[in-house]
Amino acid sequence: MKYRLIPLLLCFTFSALTLGGCAALRKKQKVAEPPGVRLERILLERALEYERKGQPHKALQSYEAALAVIVVKKKGLEDSLRSKAEKHYRRGLALNEQGKYGEARHEFLVALRLWPDFPEVVELLKPSGPPPYRRYLVHRVQEGEFLSAIAEKYYHDQSKFGVIARFNDLEDAAKLYAGMELKIPEIEGVRFSQYETKRVGAIAATKKGGSPEAGGQTDSSSKGFMSYLLSDDSSVALEQEMGYDPVEIYQEQGVSLLEEGEYLAALHEFQKVLNTDPNRKQVREYMAWAHYRQGEVHFNHAQYLEARSQFQKALVFDEDWTACKEYLTRAEDAYKEVHYLKGIQHFEEQRLKEAIEEWGLVSDIDPDYKQVQSYLARAQKLLDKIQELKEVR
Amino acid sequence: MLVILVCCWLLAAGADASWLGFGASKRPLVPEEQGALFQSEQVAVYVVKKGDRLADLARRFYGDPEKAWIIEEANEFVALEPGQVMVIPLQFSNPGGLSVDGYQVVSILTYHHFSNQCSNTLCMPIEEFSRQMAFLKKEGYRTVAMKEVLQFIDYQEPLPAKAVAITIDDGYRSVYELAYPILKQYNFKATLFIYTDFIGGSPNAITWDELRELTKAGFEVEAHTITHADLTQRGKGESEAEYLARIKRELRVPRELIRENLGQEAVWLAYPYGRWNNLVITMAMEAGYRGGVTVTRGASPFFVDPFRVGRNQVMNPGKGHAFEQLVKFFRGEALP
Numbered sequence: 001m002k003y004r005l006i007p008l009l010l011c012f013t014f015s016a017l018t019l020g021g022c023a024a025l026r027k028k029q030k031v032a033e034p035p036g037v038r039l040e041r042i043l044l045e046r047a048l049e050y051e052r053k054g055q056p057h058k059a060l061q062s063y064e065a066a067l068a069v070i071v072v073k074k075k076g077l078e079d080s081l082r083s084k085a086e087k088h089y090r091r092g093l094a095l096n097e098q099g100k101y102g103e104a105r106h107e108f109l110v111a112l113r114l115w116p117d118f119p120e121v122v123e124l125l126k127p128s129g130p131p132p133y134r135r136y137l138v139h140r141v142q143e144g145e146f147l148s149a150i151a152e153k154y155y156h157d158q159s160k161f162g163v164i165a166r167f168n169d170l171e172d173a174a175k176l177y178a179g180m181e182l183k184i185p186e187i188e189g190v191r192f193s194q195y196e197t198k199r200v201g202a203i204a205a206t207k208k209g210g211s212p213e214a215g216g217q218t219d220s221s222s223k224g225f226m227s228y229l230l231s232d233d234s235s236v237a238l239e240q241e242m243g244y245d246p247v248e249i250y251q252e253q254g255v256s257l258l259e260e261g262e263y264l265a266a267l268h269e270f271q272k273v274l275n276t277d278p279n280r281k282q283v284r285e286y287m288a289w290a291h292y293r294q295g296e297v298h299f300n301h302a303q304y305l306e307a308r309s310q311f312q313k314a315l316v317f318d319e320d321w322t323a324c325k326e327y328l329t330r331a332e333d334a335y336k337e338v339h340y341l342k343g344i345q346h347f348e349e350q351r352l353k354e355a356i357e358e359w360g361l362v363s364d365i366d367p368d369y370k371q372v373q374s375y376l377a378r379a380q381k382l383l384d385k386i387q388e389l390k391e392v393r
Numbered sequence: 394m395l396v397i398l399v400c401c402w403l404l405a406a407g408a409d410a411s412w413l414g415f416g417a418s419k420r421p422l423v424p425e426e427q428g429a430l431f432q433s434e435q436v437a438v439y440v441v442k443k444g445d446r447l448a449d450l451a452r453r454f455y456g457d458p459e460k461a462w463i464i465e466e467a468n469e470f471v472a473l474e475p476g477q478v479m480v481i482p483l484q485f486s487n488p489g490g491l492s493v494d495g496y497q498v499v500s501i502l503t504y505h506h507f508s509n510q511c512s513n514t515l516c517m518p519i520e521e522f523s524r525q526m527a528f529l530k531k532e533g534y535r536t537v538a539m540k541e542v543l544q545f546i547d548y549q550e551p552l553p554a555k556a557v558a559i560t561i562d563d564g565y566r567s568v569y570e571l572a573y574p575i576l577k578q579y580n581f582k583a584t585l586f587i588y589t590d591f592i593g594g595s596p597n598a599i600t601w602d603e604l605r606e607l608t609k610a611g612f613e614v615e616a617h618t619i620t621h622a623d624l625t626q627r628g629k630g631e632s633e634a635e636y637l638a639r640i641k642r643e644l645r646v647p648r649e650l651i652r653e654n655l656g657q658e659a660v661w662l663a664y665p666y667g668r669w670n671n672l673v674i675t676m677a678m679e680a681g682y683r684g685g686v687t688v689t690r691g692a693s694p695f696f697v698d699p700f701r702v703g704r705n706q707v708m709n710p711g712k713g714h715a716f717e718q719l720v721k722f723f724r725g726e727a728l729p
Contacts, residue, residue, distance in 0.1 A: 113491040113493070113728040249505075250515065253513050256511075256512045268595045275623055
């Protein structure tokens with residue numbers, strides 16, 4: 001192990017030796033060198049010198065000596081960094097307890113900068129986590145109200161203020177302002193019941209001088225017990241900071257696609273808007289329009305069934321659209337007529353099965369179309385007869 | 394000990410330059426030691442020999458030619474020369490990118506659709522995209538995949554000092570047709586967040602085959618639900634149980650499809666519309682995700698909440714912030 005390092009040292013010593021001139025230069029400039037740096041260099045130089053003189057055992061001894069010095073110095077440097085880091089770590093812990101989370105984080109970062117392999121600090125810097133889902137109340141902070149008082153009020157324990165601070169991502173638990181809304185999560189041992197919610201509201205109302213009865217449901221300091229499904233709108237509030245509307249962009253993209261005649265693609269964009277707001281009127285109109293135009297495209301390609309389906313979808317979004325209804329009828333009529341005539345042609349050329357198939361398509365969407373039922377019956381009768389004759393033979 | 398030795402070396406290097414007759418910017422070379430390797434658990438000292446290439450060294454020491462940047466950043470040199478002494482870190486000493494004057498952050502950029510002609514915010518004109526990539530290259534940025542960002546957030550592995558993650562949402566075919574050739578030109582990679590109903594479901598969506606080709610080129614595919622649903626919203630007339638079952642499915646299926654079709658393990662979720670809440674986060678964790686990205690602007694340090702990692706939507710120019718302001722790699726804070 002030790003010997004493996006020797007080539008390495010050699011390599012560095014080589015460079016140190018090439019310093020001959022440089023050392024002299026330093027002396028000339030009277031640059032004070034830290035005494036320690038000199039020591040290991042002297043030992044290394046001595047080792048090299050011995051080697052050059054052909055005295056390997058003495059060289060080894062000198063390498064050993066240089067290593068001893070270096071190991072101790074490295075350890076010293078490590079210890080000093082480590083103890084500095086620990087000082088910042090402890091300072092951070094204390095700040096954390098005072099609810100000064102922003103400053104605590106700073107101390108932890110300094111600690112980690114000094115000593116990167118500090119798992120306790122890494123753990124503390126990690127956000128307390130995607131907060132596990134909890135039900136919560138919303139509390140509106142009153143003038144001069146402290147977090148510890150709020151903790152006392154909801155948890156009957158003022159030392160639990162940290163729970164509220166963390167849940168609300170506060171940088172400093174001491175910096176509250178009147179009107180600020182805090183989410184108060186349910187915690188182990190404390191479950192907010194409907195009753196308690198009302199009571200909490202009532203207390204707040206009494207403090208403001210209102211009557212307890214009036215406070216129950218509508219009190220502003222506590223919106224009452226909210227279902228998380230409706231109330232947890234954390235990310236929606238953040239949208240204001242983004243500088244754009246993450247839903248609107250899809251509407252714009254849909255309109256561009258509509259203009260380019262990419263109706264099917266446009267539908268996907270509009271659907272994304274409706275995913276968040278199924279009742280957005282303008283987008284519902286766009287949906288209707290895109291389906292209608294896509295239907296038209298199919299119609300012009302004689303794809304009547306596809307056209308029909310698009311017109312039907314358009315009518316889901318705009319049920320009173322007369323032009324669309326008319327188009328739908330035209331598509332159906334064209335479809336029926338095409339297959340009706342194809343059936344007749346097959347029949348005349350004695351392809352009974354094919355004729356039945358075509359008329360079946362017509363019958364599927366309109367059983368009363370022209371003569372379709374009687375034709376079907378006739379074709380079926382003929383087919384059966386032929387079958388019979390074949391069997392007799 | 395090695396630290397001290399390296400310091401000695403650097404001292405020597407600075408002082409030696411004129412004595413050895415090299416230019417002031419060059420380090421002394423030890424050509425007679427070419428190919429020599431000295432290795433401890435923490436570090437390897439290697440003397441470059443003729444014909445060495447950085448990518449080969451990265452493969453030799455890290456098993457991955459893409460990791461050449463680690464050697465580059467540890468040694469700050471321009472070109473490999475025989476006899477050059479290189480220090481190759483074998484253990485990551487500073488995965489969080491902390492320094493005396495601040496800490497590293499990584500910008501995550503978000504794009505959607507690309508086109509030659511754009512008339513809305515979501516659409517990125519391809520010429521502008523090309524200009525942006527040229528800017529990143531010129532500034533010395535390296536692109537990282539979201540899985541690497543996860544390693545950084547977990548304080549496991551460092552990112553390149555100037556790292557940027559390019560993410561592209563939804564899965565438009567224009568990613569493959571227009572953006573991919575440009576990214577390839579700069580040797581950049583990107584992470585796609587796809588909603589799986591879109592793939593093959595729309596004429597302008599990318600296909601699984603195209604996605605496979607991208608993953609082979611080092612791209613990453615992550616999840617953006619099945620239908621691009623707003624996960625925080627319970628549908629009208631939907632019971633709580635139905636709603637929970639629906640989200641569960643929206644989270645589960647994309648991971649399965651990505652695994653089946655691409656053989657990749659999706660670990661990131663992009664919340665549709667950037668909308669999340671505690672319930673969504675909790676369910677995403679249960680579904681096996683390890684992080685979630687939003688659309689809130691800003692660059693992230695390693696201690697960011699992995700389920701609320703912000704991203705910067707790059708807008709069609711004139712409709713958003715200047716691109717140059719969106720990419721950051723460092724946040725100043727004195728850490729004495």
